[in-house]
Amino acid sequence: MSKSNCTLLQVADVLRQNQKFVVMCHVRPDGDAIGCSVALAMSLREMGKDVTVWNDDGPGEKLAFLPGTDLVVKPPREPQDFDVAIAVDTSTHPRLGDAPAAVRSARVWINLDHHVSNTGYGDLVYIDVGAPATGQVIYELIRAGGMPFNLAIAENLWAAIATDTGSYQYSNTTARTFEIGAELIRAGVRVGKISEQLFQTHPRRRLELMRVMLNGMKFTCEARVASFALTRAAFTGIEGALPDDTEGLIDTLRSTEGVQIAVFMEEMEGGKVRVSMRSKDPRHDVCAICAKFGGGGHTLAAGARVNGRLEEVETNILNAIADAIHHQP
Amino acid sequence: MSKSNCTLLQVADVLRQNQKFVVMCHVRPDGDAIGCSVALAMSLREMGKDVTVWNDDGPGEKLAFLPGTDLVVKPPREPQDFDVAIAVDTSTHPRLGDAPAAVRSARVWINLDHHVSNTGYGDLVYIDVGAPATGQVIYELIRAGGMPFNLAIAENLWAAIATDTGSYQYSNTTARTFEIGAELIRAGVRVGKISEQLFQTHPRRRLELMRVMLNGMKFTCEARVASFALTRAAFTGIEGALPDDTEGLIDTLRSTEGVQIAVFMEEMEGGKVRVSMRSKDPRHDVCAICAKFGGGGHTLAAGARVNGRLEEVETNILNAIADAIHHQP
Structure with missing residues (x-):
């Protein structure tokens, strides 16, 4: 299953042998992207390295509580020179946004990820x-490479792992993941405090969005598919609503008994629709469905940004899902 | 902090030296109560013991997927004789419901719990x-006592621990908890599958209840308190709604930014109101507030069953909370 061309020790050697780094992660970053970028940057800084962290969208309001997220800045217009450029948690080069264009030179490009x-x-x-x-992956790199590790780094790695496992719930969570959780707690992570901020704090406008969704959701394919299409008008009608507020609403659709595929569609500015898709069953590969619309991700969690009007995209997406469900082996 | 009068090894010795057991847990059992009862019963049965498990309310629809939950039956009218009676996860004797009255004799009563x-x-x-x-506690007992351990037992312990930690999120979750999680996975627990059933599966009527709540919730004490009072009429208006369907709705209130105390009140048959209360801040001890109404629990999560009409109980509860908030040190 390995797509690697090196070991973590080799990566650590390159980190040790160089001085000037830029760390990048995917646009619209989640907790895994930001947590990894900041954890790696902080460990490198503890080694005395010169480290820059770039992301088109910044760390976002929700993750700003994590120590060191102020390191994450937008890439500059004027390209810069580095020894090493590192991409974390980013499956394709274009998903790095404008950051690569701001790298005038880098002797080595490193790609650290877990996406299939x-x-x-x-x-x-x-x-x-x-x-x-x-x-x-970043935890193993830091440990295998004997790199600096402290509470701030542990908190960022906790945010990364807890985000991508849905708080230790998703099927790819392993015994090793739990052992790492124990190590991060021993490093001082306060589980209640960090979980509160990651999972149990939503702005009140989020409840408004939830109400809008509960009023507008659809069940198709004999209620095996739950979907909701959020219009720009409904979104802007909620005072103070921010793009991140819709994050995770799809889980409510997904959690409905009998639902096998959940879809959240969001009309964005500029005639695009952001599509998020979740499957409960590996036989329904939502990555394959999203790939038809230029997107990607994992078998059970994928997404795409699709050009077109919301109603049109909704129809096409629901048709593609119905096809996939009815032609499943 | 210990309220114990014995060690786990002494408990294990008593288990080994006796033959006929009854295991009991609190009424309206949650995942911790059922998971512990069944895990302990299964391990004792593997030792060749004769084990009965009693609960007034049975295992409940939501937990029925766990192996061995068919062992949990209602206590009989005719009292029975045992060597040992064991209460798990139950802070007060009356919370065991009708089960103790169905124990005609038991040489030893054992009380295993974690409630302060x-x-x-x-x-x-x-x-x-x-x-x-x-x-x-049951995991440590099984391991310390060298008692039988297998996948079915591990799944019940996973359900117990994951329920009471809110999927490894609450502040009392320790490094040891994560180590146990790793051990349970090594015993064969499939994290995705069991989490799906514990946390990510709600009947569609649950979404209806959520909608009712989002339409009726109140914010008081400068929006530091979020509350919702569910009338019997609203509840029975939702087709097929079961008592368990309201479980966890309070977390949505609790997760609202700025809210320090969340309260869910539910009008029950027979002129009682079930009150659930959550605090985000140890300075707001909801156990103390609930104790004033004859209830109990933990500092951050407590409950009570209060006699009276819903509106009247709601007023009294919200006043007691306002008092507590405004007189906090």
Whole structure:
């Protein structure tokens, strides 16, 4: 299952032998992307390295509580020179957004990830598709390479792993993931406090969005598919609503008994629709469905950004899902 | 912090030296109560013991997927004789419901729990208030005592621990809890499958209840308190709604930014109101508030059953909370 062309020790050697780094992760970053970027950057800084972290969208309001997230800035217009450029948690090069264009030179490109859909770009590639989160890969890198480790790094890795395992619930969560959880707690992570901020804190406008969704959701394919299409008008009608507020609403659709595929569609500015898809059954590969619309992800969790009007995209997506469900082996 | 009068090894010795057991847990049992009862019963049965498990309310629809939950039956009218009676996860004797009255004789009563409010009833008392779940206590008992352990037992202990930690999120979750999680996975627990059933499966009528709540919730005390009072009429208006369907709705109130105390009140048959209360801050001790109404629990999660009409109980409860908030040190 390995798509790697090197070991973590080789990655650690390259980190040790160089001085000037840029760390990048995918646009619209989640807890795994930000947690990994910041954890790696902090460990490298503890080694005395010069480290820059770039992301088109910044760390986001929800993750700003994590120590070190102020390191994450937008890539500059003027390209810069580095020894090493590192991409974390990003399956395809274009998903890095504008950051690569701001790298004028880098002797080595490193690609650290856990996505099965990773295209293997870069010079040093380490993809552990058995890890539930890239956070687990970064933890192993830090430990295997004898790199600096402290509470702030542990908190960022906790955020990374907890986000991508849905708080230790998803099927790719392993005994090793739990052992790492124990180590992060021993490093001082306060489980209640960090979980509160990651999972149990939503702005009140989020409840409004939930109400809008509960009023507008649809059940198709004999109620095996639950979907909701959020219009721009409904979204902007909720005072203070931010793009991140819709994150995770899909889980409510997904959790409905009998539902096998959940879809959340969101009309965005500029005539695009952001589609998120979840499957409860590996026989329904939502990554394959999203790939038809130019997207990607995992078998059970995938997404796409699709051009077109919301109603049109909704029809096409629901048709593609119905096809997949009815032609399943 | 220990309220114990014995060690786990002493408990294990008593288990080994006797033959006929009854295991009981609190009425309206949750995953910790059922998981512990069944795990302990299965391990004792593997030792060749004769084991009965009683609960007034049975295992409940939601937990019926766990192996061995068919062992949990209602206590009979005709009292029976045992060597040992064991109460798990039950802070006070009355919370065992009708089960104790169905025990005509038992040489030894054992009380295994993790609740700080446990009154210490029974002959052998082992209360680990540092454990996030009684499931962790039962795991340690099985391991310390060299008792039988298998996948079915591991699944019940997973359900117990995951329920009471809110999927490894609450503040009492320890490094040891994560180590036990790793051991349960090594015993064969499939994290995705069991989490799906514990946390990610709700009947569609549950979404209806959520919608009713989002339409009726109240914010008081400068929006530091979020509350919802569910009338009997609203509840019975939802087709097929069962008492368990309201479980966990309070977490949605609790997760709202700025909310310090969340309260869910539910009008029950027979002129009673079931009150659930959650706090996000140890300075707001909801156990103390619920105690004023004859209830109990933990500092951050407590409950009570209160006589009276819903509106009247709601007023009294919200006043008691306002008092507590405004007189906090």
